[in-house]
Amino acid sequence: MPATQEAGGAAAERLNKKHVLAWASWDWGSAAFNAVMTTFVFTVYLTSDAFGGEAFASEILGYGLAIAGLAIALLAPVTGQRSDTGGRRKLWLGVNSVAVAVLTGLCFFVFPSPGFLFLGVALIALANIFFEFANVNYYAMLTQISTPSTIGKVSGFGWAMGYVGGVVALALVLVGFVLPEAGWFGATADNGLNIRLVAVFCAVWFMVFALPVLFAVPEVPRQPAAASLGFFASYGLLFRRIKAIFRSSPHTIFFLIASAIFRDGLAAVFTFGGVIAAGTFGFSLSQVIVFAIAGNVVAALGAVCGGVLDDRVGPKNVIVWALSGLIVAAAAIFVLGAGDHVFFGNVWTGDTTFWVFGLLLCLFVGPAQSSSRAYLARLAPRGEEGEFFGLYATTGRAVSFLAPSLFALFITVFGEQRYGILGILVVLLAGLLLLLPVKPPAKIQQATTPSA
Structure with missing residues (x-):
């Protein structure tokens, strides 16, 4: 038996560090897609005036990502289930990773013209679908490369690698392609060449760092009976299993619901953090980028520390403490706002408020x-992790409209962007109360689930 768990087997006594590093390397590489392509660089390029106006391009991008989210919600549990039962978890992680890399690279052909808007949105939306499918397989591997006493630490290490990888990729993109007049490979802003080359850079970056896990971590065993099911028959098995989970382990379902709510709030913190920094606190683009880099470093440190605590005090305590801290910090940003305040004779500016909290x-x-x-990794029955993380993805997508909707609603009602923070606060508080x-x-x- 290898030092960690055999694929889908029993827990071993010792952690295999090679497996952990190979697994976390995927998180490091995938950060280029998250941080560069979908958050700070390519989608900003895609929603610029060159593509028919910021409002129109943003609208098309929103619809494209909404369709992608629907596809993920409908397909993620079954694709996870089938990769589990067919003994192809690692195979499908590789296939989906390659698909993301190829689609990302094809963004090189999205020229700054309205006629290329739909191509760009289609490529990003499809890449998001395959990225989420890959995530399902990747998350399911957590129990393969950790032991029961280290699962929290290993998960935290993976998240930290993702945050730091995003910082490094973003810094390289800024220095090599965005800021200089003529970047690497002679990339200038003419015809959007520098940003289109960023897409190629991200595709290569992701694929290079995705390779180690595909070679180092063993495949899961095949479950012949379930693996023989047709695609649509897999939905029947899925619904039977959900009913069985609710009967035998209702708190598993309760956790999926609660986590879907608070994870939407967590996503909103990063989605709207830069928007609030610029709109409410007057940060320039360069200040927003510097804050984003610092924020990712701090988040990485938090993930590592939280992972260590997770194994000692349990994941629920860590999540409760973290959500409570988020609510207090967000409330402080809202209450103090962008104005100046005097504390113990010292002037505390709006910039200081946002940096600290x-x-x-x-x-x-x-x-x-x-x-x-x-x-969730602790709750998933051995050999069914992919299906459970597919449900995790689906429940998250099912409520992913909450935080953006409330963010917009509070701004509409009160007429100031700062009030959007209250919308995020409501979602975080609701998730905490449900947890x-x-x-x-x-x-x-x-949970006990029926076989095929």
Whole structure:
């Protein structure tokens, strides 16, 4: 038996560090897609005036990502189930990773013209679908490369690698392609060449760092009976299993619901953090980028510390503490606002307010995300992790409209962007309240699910 668990087998006594590093390398590489392509660089390029106007391009991008989200919600559990039962978890992680890399690279052909808007949106939307499918397989591997006593630490390490990888990739993109007049490979802003080359850079970056896990971590065993099911028959098995999970382990379902709510709030912290920094606190683009880099570093430190605590006090305690810290920090940003305040004779400017409490938000996001993944990994029956993380993706997508909708609603009602923070606060608080009655993993009976 290898030092960690055999694929889908029993827990081993010792952690295999080679497996952990190979697994976390995927998180490091995938950060280029998250941080560069979908957050700070390519989608900003895609929604610029060159593509028919910021409002129109943003609208088309929103619809494209909404369609992608629907596809993920409908397909993720079954694709996870089939990769589990067919003994092809690692194979499909590789296939989906390659698909993301290829689609990302094809963004090189999205020229700054309205006629290329739909191509760009289609490529980003499809890449998002395959990225989420890959995430399902990747998360499911957590129990393969960790032991019961280290699952929190390993999950936190993976999240931290993702945050730091995003910082490094973003810094390289800024220095090599965005800021200089003529970047690497002679990339200038003419015809959007520098940003189109960023897409190629991200595709190569992702694929290079995705390779180690595909070679180092063993495949899961095949389950012949379930693997023989047709695609649509897999939905029948899925619904039977959900009913069985609710009967045998209802708190597993309760956790999926609660985590879907608070994970939407966590996503909103990063989605709207830069928007609030610029709109409410007057940060320039360069200041927003510097804050983003600092925030990712702090989030990485939080994920590592939260992972260590997770194994000692349990994931529920870590999530509760992290959500409480997020609520306090977000409330402080809202209450203090962009004005100047005097504390003990010293002037505290709006910039200081956002830097202090904004970084606190980032500090608490990491542990909440990491322990949420570790929480479900402890609940998933051996050999069914992919299906459970597919449900995790689906429940998250099902409520992904909440934080953006409330953010916009509060701004509409009160007429100031600062009030959008209240919308995020409501979602985080709702997630926390729903989580409080859910039992910790050690006290939840593991679900029993019917076979094919």
